[in-house]
Amino acid sequence: MIELEVPPHYAGREQAYVKHHFLREYLERLAFKIASAFDELVYVDGYSGPWKSGDENYGDTSFGIALERLTAARETWRDMPSRRRDVRMTAHLVEEKAGPFRELEGIGARFPEVSVKPHRGDFLKLAPSIASAIPQRAFTFSLIDPKGFTLDLDALKPLLARPRSEVVFNFMYEFANRFVEHPDLADTFDRLLPGVDWRPRFASLTADPASGPDERKAFLLSCFKEAVKAIGGFKYVADIEIRHPGKNRTYYFLVYATREPHGLEVFRDCQVKALAAQAQIAGQKSQAKRETNGQTSLFGTEWESAGINHRQFLDEQRNAARLLLLEIAATEPGIRWGEVWPRMLADYAIRKTDAGAIAGTLRKEAMVSFPGWGGKKRIPSDDYRLQLT
Ligand SMILES: C[S@@+](CC[C@H](N)C(=O)[O-])C[C@H]1O[C@@H](n2cnc3c(N)ncnc32)[C@H](O)[C@@H]1O
Structure with a gap:
């Protein structure tokens, strides 16, 4: 597990630290990689803030982190x-409120390597004109991080459907879950989930006595992912669950959509690091609580148990990915490994190396085969073909 020190200005909003930790890791790898193949990288921050920033250099804001990463890559x-x-390197930063926007206006001078374009207004209205200002050949990464869930995905289509683009949403699950049954908000959910038959599906879910909070969570998340996939024409959509600091309760999901297997590979690598950050925060919080209450832990710190939960989660994900691999081998024999591992990574929080190791183990157990597997190979090459044995 990596050692982390959560900076003091994140106190009380550690969930933002997990998000920013992920963003920093991801943008570092994305910016470097994309810059090798594209002449321009465009970052779009739809709801940029600054919001609750306590760092004078904006190192605790999404746009501050992004501008710093773009500068370093350039x-x-x-x-x-x-x-x-x-x-x-270009950054479009959109903010509706006057106060934060005034701060945004001065930000370009701090990051001279990036062409910073602040916009004041409602992102949903501005998205089409921002999209048309982006050169055809540029690669676009958008962060869409509103405070609530009142998004209109159709309005974002011009940006999301650009062929060379990917996106990370903050899907405010906790709020969406609280209001999904509110009769006045059904239209809001229609705009959030265009093209998804969420109403009848939700009705049958609530009518099913066997379904509980986990099923409801899975339902809302999958509706949102389906909507994002369809609007942008993305090939893969994956998510990271972000919990309330120190609690086992979902706050929001980061939902990532891409067309590139390599993007998924980087996303999952960064997720595993962000999960470690989350587990560590959970442990530190519960330990602090115990100390405040004058209790001492019998078996060391709660930090350890948070670490165990995190490892248990990753084990479960690997087991589920293994079952998916077997299912693909059974239903699509002869499929290229290069088509299989991205599907495993899209559905489960595993890294590409984990997918390869799972395939290697299944081959040793004679559950699957890859004709032509080289003697010294430990993981399959993308052009190997998967068979059930
Ligand atoms: C959750 S905060 C963004 C935090 C930021 N992404 C970060 O991680 O540092 C949302 C921001 O969006 C702004 N905002 C709210 N509605 C907006 C809209 N319709 N268009 C653009 N900005 C909006 C708010 O004023 C607030 O600063």
């Missing part, structure tokens, strides 16, 4: 001795 490529490249 400098790295420009200083590369063998393959020097000058990659244009």
Whole structure:
């Protein structure tokens, strides 16, 4: 487990630290990789803030983190001795409120390597014009992090459906779950979930006495993921659950959509690190609570039990991914491994190396085979074909 120190200005909003930790890791790898193939990388922050920032350099805001990562990637490529490249970096930052927008207006001067374009207004109205200002050949990464769940996905289509693009949403599950039964808000859910038959599905879910909070959570999340996938024409949509700090209760989901298997690979690598951060925060919180209450733990700290939960979750995900691999082998024999592992990563929180190791183990157990598997290979190559034995 990695050691983390949550900066003091995140106190009371540690869930934002997990989100920002993920974003920093992800954008670092994305910016570097994308800059090798594209001449321009565009970052769009739809609900940028600054919001509850306690760091004078905006290092605890999504746009501050993004601008810092874009700057670093640009400098790295420009200083590369063998393959020097000058990659244009652009950031569109949208904020509705006057106060935070005034701060945004001054931000460009701090990040001269990035062409910063602040916009004041409602992101849903501005998204189409931002989309049309982005050059065809640029790669776009959008972060859509509203405070609530009143999104209109159709309005975002011009941005999301760009062929060279991906997106991370903050899906405010806790609020969506609280209001899904509210009769006045059905239209709001229609706009959040366009093209998804959520009403009859929700009605049959609530009529089923066997379904509980977990089924409801899975239902809402999958409706949102279906809607995002369809609107953007994305190939893969994956999620990360973010819990209330120190509690075992879902706060929101980060929902990631991409067309690229490599994007999923990076997303899951970063998720595993973000999960470690979350487990550590959970442990620190419960330990602090015990100390305040004057209790001492019999078996060391609660930190350890948070670590165990986190490892247990990852084990469960690997087991579920193993079953998916077997199912794909049974139903689609001869499929390329390069088509299989992204599907495992899209559905479960495993890394590409985990998917390869699962395939290697199943092969050793003679459950599956990959004709032509080289003697020294431990994990399959993308062009190997999967068979059930
Ligand atoms: C949750 S905060 C964003 C936090 C930021 N992404 C971060 O991680 O540091 C949402 C921000 O969106 C702004 N906002 C609310 N409604 C908006 C809208 N319709 N269009 C653009 N910005 C909006 C709010 O004023 C607030 O600053």
